[in-house]
Amino acid sequence: MESKFLPREFYGRDTANVARELLGKRLIRRTEHGILEGVIAETEAYYGLKDPASRAFNGRKNYNRIMWETPGRVFVYNVHRYWMFNVVAHEPGEIGAVLVRALEPTGGVEAMMRNRPVKSLRELTSGPGRLTIALRIDKSMHGTNVADPDSPIVIADSEIDPDIGSSKRIGVTRDLDIELRFYIRENPFVSR
DNA sequence: TCCAGGATGTTCT
DNA sequence: GAACATCCTGGAC
Numbered sequence: 001m002e003s004k005f006l007p008r009e010f011y012g013r014d015t016a017n018v019a020r021e022l023l024g025k026r027l028i029r030r031t032e033h034g035i036l037e038g039v040i041a042e043t044e045a046y047y048g049l050k051d052p053a054s055r056a057f058n059g060r061k062n063y064n065r066i067m068w069e070t071p072g073r074v075f076v077y078n079v080h081r082y083w084m085f086n087v088v089a090h091e092p093g094e095i096g097a098v099l100v101r102a103l104e105p106t107g108g109v110e111a112m113m114r115n116r117p118v119k120s121l122r123e124l125t126s127g128p129g130r131l132t133i134a135l136r137i138d139k140s141m142h143g144t145n146v147a148d149p150d151s152p153i154v155i156a157d158s159e160i161d162p163d164i165g166s167s168k169r170i171g172v173t174r175d176l177d178i179e180l181r182f183y184i185r186e187n188p189f190v191s192r
Numbered sequence: 193t194c195c196a197g198g199a200t201g202t203t204c205t
Numbered sequence: 206g207a208a209c210a211t212c213c214t215g216g217a218c
Contacts, residue, residue, distance in 0.1 A: 053213060080212055129211055
């Protein structure tokens with residue numbers, strides 16, 4: 001299938017906007033064993049110093065400095081023993097990233113199942129820690145750019161026009177008073 | 193910057 | 206209800 005990658009400018013806008021518009025887009029992971037692909041079904045937006053749930057909240061550190069930098073770059077961090085996959089997205093001079101929480105697998109399902117053996121397809125990528133195992137995303141992908149065609153992980157446009165729902169973010173104890181989680185309605189791969 | 197003891201959900205019997 | 210899996214907290218290196 002032909003791939004039209006989303007341009008860098010796509011990510012240089014308000015974080016929540018980018019999070020909402022990433023729904024339905026195609027996440028493509030190139031590996032030596034072939035291409036793994038899925039449609040983004042659930043995202044969350046995280047801002048900077050004003051957002052108590054954000055990794056940037058406690059100030060700029062080495063591992064999170066990328067949230068201040070070029071939009072479109074991949075931000076990977078570790079929570080417990082899982083990797084979280086984020087894409088940096090913010091307006092110029094701002095801070096922020098979008099966490100990808102769920103995918104609908106559309107290509108390379110057999111390879112994903114080898115990476116993460118589960119009984120039902122639904123368990124494969126329906127959660128942030130799950131999809132990184134299935135797609136083999138780890139710290140080595142940190143700093144690559146999803147708008148760069150040579151990147152091991154890229155995001156391409158699609159014809160899908162999803163029915164979008166929103167809610168408060170999941171697992172966040174001190175949340176902001178706005179809804180920053182976005183998901184495709186009726187999509188079985190959305191977590192919980 | 194890395195790792196892990198729990199809280200919380202999720203799937204079994 | 207119990208076992209299991211996930212995961213944006215908080216500690217130690």
